[in-house]
Amino acid sequence: MSNLESAIKQSIDTHHLLPDKEGVVICTLSGGADSVALLTALVNLGYNCVAAHCNFHLRGEESMRDQRHAVNIAAKLGVKILLKDMDVEAFCASHNASVEMACRELRYAWFYSLKESLSAQAIAVAHNYTDNVETAMLNLMRGTGIAGICGMKWRNENGVIRPMLQCKREDIEKYLTEKGLEYITDSSNLTNDYSRNRIRHILLPAFEQTQPTALCGITQTLNNVSEQFGLYRQMLDDTKKAMTKHDGIDLHAVAAHPFAGLLLYEWFKHLGFSRKQMEDALNSRNTSGTRFYANGTMLVNNHGILAIADTQKGADDDFPFIITKHDISLFHPTKDTKVAYFDASILSSGLELKCRYWQQGDTLAPFGMKGSKKLSDIFSDAKLSIDQKSKVPLLVMGDTILWVGGIRASRHYPVTPECKEFIKVELK
Numbered sequence: 001m002s003n004l005e006s007a008i009k010q011s012i013d014t015h016h017l018l019p020d021k022e023g024v025v026i027c028t029l030s031g032g033a034d035s036v037a038l039l040t041a042l043v044n045l046g047y048n049c050v051a052a053h054c055n056f057h058l059r060g061e062e063s064m065r066d067q068r069h070a071v072n073i074a075a076k077l078g079v080k081i082l083l084k085d086m087d088v089e090a091f092c093a094s095h096n097a098s099v100e101m102a103c104r105e106l107r108y109a110w111f112y113s114l115k116e117s118l119s120a121q122a123i124a125v126a127h128n129y130t131d132n133v134e135t136a137m138l139n140l141m142r143g144t145g146i147a148g149i150c151g152m153k154w155r156n157e158n159g160v161i162r163p164m165l166q167c168k169r170e171d172i173e174k175y176l177t178e179k180g181l182e183y184i185t186d187s188s189n190l191t192n193d194y195s196r197n198r199i200r201h202i203l204l205p206a207f208e209q210t211q212p213t214a215l216c217g218i219t220q221t222l223n224n225v226s227e228q229f230g231l232y233r234q235m236l237d238d239t240k241k242a243m244t245k246h247d248g249i250d251l252h253a254v255a256a257h258p259f260a261g262l263l264l265y266e267w268f269k270h271l272g273f274s275r276k277q278m279e280d281a282l283n284s285r286n287t288s289g290t291r292f293y294a295n296g297t298m299l300v301n302n303h304g305i306l307a308i309a310d311t312q313k314g315a316d317d318d319f320p321f322i323i324t325k326h327d328i329s330l331f332h333p334t335k336d337t338k339v340a341y342f343d344a345s346i347l348s349s350g351l352e353l354k355c356r357y358w359q360q361g362d363t364l365a366p367f368g369m370k371g372s373k374k375l376s377d378i379f380s381d382a383k384l385s386i387d388q389k390s391k392v393p394l395l396v397m398g399d400t401i402l403w404v405g406g407i408r409a410s411r412h413y414p415v416t417p418e419c420k421e422f423i424k425v426e427l428k
Contacts, residue, residue: 004175005041008163015154017161018047023121025049026114028107029081031069033183034126037172038164040179042124043077049124051081052114054107056088058099059186069184076181084110086350094349094412095400100194105398106350108160113352115159122161127152129168133218134199141195146229151222236266248307251285264306271297271308272359281306293390296357320355320393320405322426328419340395340403342413344421351398358389364401367411375401378408395425 001009012018018025027039029051042049053070057063067083074081091102111123127135132151139148155161164172176183207214240263243253249267254260264278272294284290285304292299300309325344333341346353362375379389395403403409405427415422 001044002041002175002178004037004167004171005044007167007171008038008041009045011154011163011166012045017155017163018122020121021046022048024118025122025124026111026118026120027051027079027124028111028126029053029070029074030126030186031066031073031184032126032186033169033172033176034128034131034164036073036181036183037167037175038124038126039073039079040077040181041175042163043079049077049079050114050118050120051079052084052111053081054084054086054103054110056086056103056106058088058103062186066184066186069182073181082114084350086110087348090345091349091351095398100196109350109352111160112158120159122155122159124161124163126164127162128164128172129166129219130200130204130215132165132222133204133215134196136218136222137199137203138195146225146232149222150226150229151219236263239263240267246305246307248302248305251282251301251304251306255282255285268299271295273297273299274360277360291386291390293357294359296359296390298390320428321353321395322428323353324424324426325421326424327421328415331415331419331422333415337406338427340409340425341415342402342409342423342425343415343419344423345419346397346402346413346423349397353402354396355393356396357394358392362394362401364404364408365410365412367409367414369411375404378404382407393427 025042025047027035027042027049029035029039030053039049039051051070051074053067055063055067071081071083086103086106088099088102088106091097091106092099095102095105097105114120115123136149136151142148152162152165154163154165204215207218211217239257240249243250243263245253249264254263257263260282261275261279264282265273265275268278269275273292274294277292277294281290281292281299281301284301288301288303290301291309298309299306325347331341333339358375358379360376363372364375364378365372366378375394376389379392384392392407393405394401395405400412401410402412403425
């Protein structure tokens with residue numbers, strides 16, 4: 001067993017990344033050094049791997065070269081490979097996203113769908129020692145909290161594992177040389193067109209020139225912060241238990257804490273509530289009946305006790321829409337407000353159509369209009385009460401709202417004469 005394989009096995013065992021030796025492991029394979037090394041090591045360690053390669057078609061023939069190389073590597077290792085073509089340009093246009101963000105959203109949406117369809121135990125990605133530092137630097141410059149500078153997780157809640165976080169690039173390349181395996185280099189990684197590349201090519205070398213052990217020191221800092229973050233979360237949980245009363249949070253008890261607003265935000269931000277909403281909730285403690293909404297969840301202040309309310313929107317699997325696909329020759333739109341129509345190409349975007357509910361700040365790009373409009377204004381125009389607003393289903397794809405169910409459709413993916421098929425969305 002090589003040194004790299006030993007290091008990866010140690011990480012897998014220490015962090016319990018792959019408990020089932022027979023279970024399927026989806027191994028993302030770009031064809032670059034890191035991904036080729038990870039797939040090779042996992043296969044040699046006896047894991048049941050399936051390779052997954054995304055072709056974003058951003059670099060012409062080079063993208064096809066990458067795909068051919070990934071297919072060849074999988075064949076050499078005797079591993080099944082799955083391929084996916086991505087339309088990055090269409091995603092960027094419909095979501096107002098950067099190329100970097102589009103590629104990330106599209107590939108992970110596909111990886112998650114593969115994990116479900118293959119009943120895989122994990123999605124193995126080849127992030128290494130330097131990638132971890134780069135990610136922390138990106139988060140730091142964008143503005144983040146403790147979680148953002150903990151570095152990458154060995155395993156996240158979606159089953160993504162990173163067995164090579166302790167592996168350095170020079171060790172990875174040495175391993176591939178020993179195994180007689182070639183890898184390709186993405187030409188876009190050699191430019192400074194992207195934020196991560198500028199950190200890699202400019203910032204980190206400057207750190208190392210100033211202090212040769214800079215990356216080692218930064219990595220140790222990430223590990224320290226990660227451990228301290230665990231303590232922070234435990235203290236948050238303990239404080240929440242102490243301030244819970246009648247299945248809710250005692251706002252008067254919270255108000256006496258020197259970090260009252262931060263406490264509430266930390267407890268409820270995972271549901272989509274903002275810091276301002278939590279400050280407003282705290283300030284409402286001497287009243288009763290105030291409500292706060294986020295992602296279909298409602299918090300209600302009942303005489304100083306803040307609790308999650310039952311909005312009776314149904315279970316998560318009670319999808320309120322019926323979606324059918326039709327040939328364009330059958331397109332005969334009606335004025336029924338409970339029906340909306342979209343170009344069927346939306347189904348091949350790489351993102352799932354989902355339902356959620358209104359949250360503060362939501363906007364829609366209305367069909368037939370330029371610009372965007374706040375959902376709160378759309379609801380006001382429809383003369384909806386606060387309770388009614390919280391129960392209007394929204395058809396969404398990623399961060400984009402496609403239809404305010406029964407009220408207004410967006411201009412995204414319109415049915416045009418060029419369409420070959422369309423989808424019809426009906427409210428149940």
